[in-house]
Amino acid sequence: MTTRKPLMAGNWKMNLNHLEAIAHVQKLAFALAEKDYEAVEVAVLPPFTDLRSVQTLVDGDKLSIAYGAQDISAHDSGAYTGEVSGPMLAKLRCSYVAVGHSERRQYHGETDEICNAKVKAAFRHGITPILCVGEGLDVRKAGDQVAHTLAQLDGGLKDVPAEQAGTVVIAYEPVWAIGTGEVATPADAQEVCGAIRGRLAELYSQELADAVRIQYGGSVKSGNVAAIMDQPDVDGALVGGAALDADEFVKIVRFRDQ
Numbered sequence: 001m002t003t004r005k006p007l008m009a010g011n012w013k014m015n016l017n018h019l020e021a022i023a024h025v026q027k028l029a030f031a032l033a034e035k036d037y038e039a040v041e042v043a044v045l046p047p048f049t050d051l052r053s054v055q056t057l058v059d060g061d062k063l064s065i066a067y068g069a070q071d072i073s074a075h076d077s078g079a080y081t082g083e084v085s086g087p088m089l090a091k092l093r094c095s096y097v098a099v100g101h102s103e104r105r106q107y108h109g110e111t112d113e114i115c116n117a118k119v120k121a122a123f124r125h126g127i128t129p130i131l132c133v134g135e136g137l138d139v140r141k142a143g144d145q146v147a148h149t150l151a152q153l154d155g156g157l158k159d160v161p162a163e164q165a166g167t168v169v170i171a172y173e174p175v176w177a178i179g180t181g182e183v184a185t186p187a188d189a190q191e192v193c194g195a196i197r198g199r200l201a202e203l204y205s206q207e208l209a210d211a212v213r214i215q216y217g218g219s220v221k222s223g224n225v226a227a228i229m230d231q232p233d234v235d236g237a238l239v240g241g242a243a244l245d246a247d248e249f250v251k252i253v254r255f256r257d258q
């Protein structure tokens, strides 16, 4: 069985300006010890306007903190006012980009087709997409969470070749658990994350499915992360609110010490 290094990523959403970003990453770098980086990969997803500051800090001090963006244009250049392209993110040496976060799907009309184009744009420029999937409350109440989430997975990865899909990160984020304090139970998280891995095995191969990291996201905190990470198919967390507090995020990174 493949060992998957857990990926703890902080999605800052629309919080922290570029000066606050520097202070925050410095605090993380100061608090994290060598052994944390060995056990867990740590990443931050700041707003676009912070990326240059974060890059300069990470490069200058050779920090082992990965960073990336919260969105990417499906297009590589041209008349797309307000968008930020894959080549621009690659030039800033972004390792990751979130694609299809539920807030983008909900407030910006992102469909599975758009997410698919963004996943492909990320791969075209050597950036690892973190494809976000997950059901809303109505779907959960109807018991259709697995089918709904797998349909988003299929849509996001449509025509993505195995060489690329083998490095994707999937974030299972049930919408009803985001920012609500209502965390999914470890069993809820495992049910869907396990189904995602099963679907990856069907779409590609068991070997590929075993290599892909699947994160859980939705009200993750230092107090609940360990039980979620105990689940066999959960390989990390995509953390929103709790990632804005550096001390709390470091505790989440150190989930094994609890």
Ligand SMILES: O=C(CO)COP(=O)(O)O
Residues within 6 Å of the ligand: 011, 101, 173, 177, 178, 179, 180, 181, 217, 218, 219, 220, 238, 239, 240, 241, 242
């Ligand atoms: O949306 C999320 C991460 O992408 C989760 O947000 P919260 O951790 O604030 O619930």
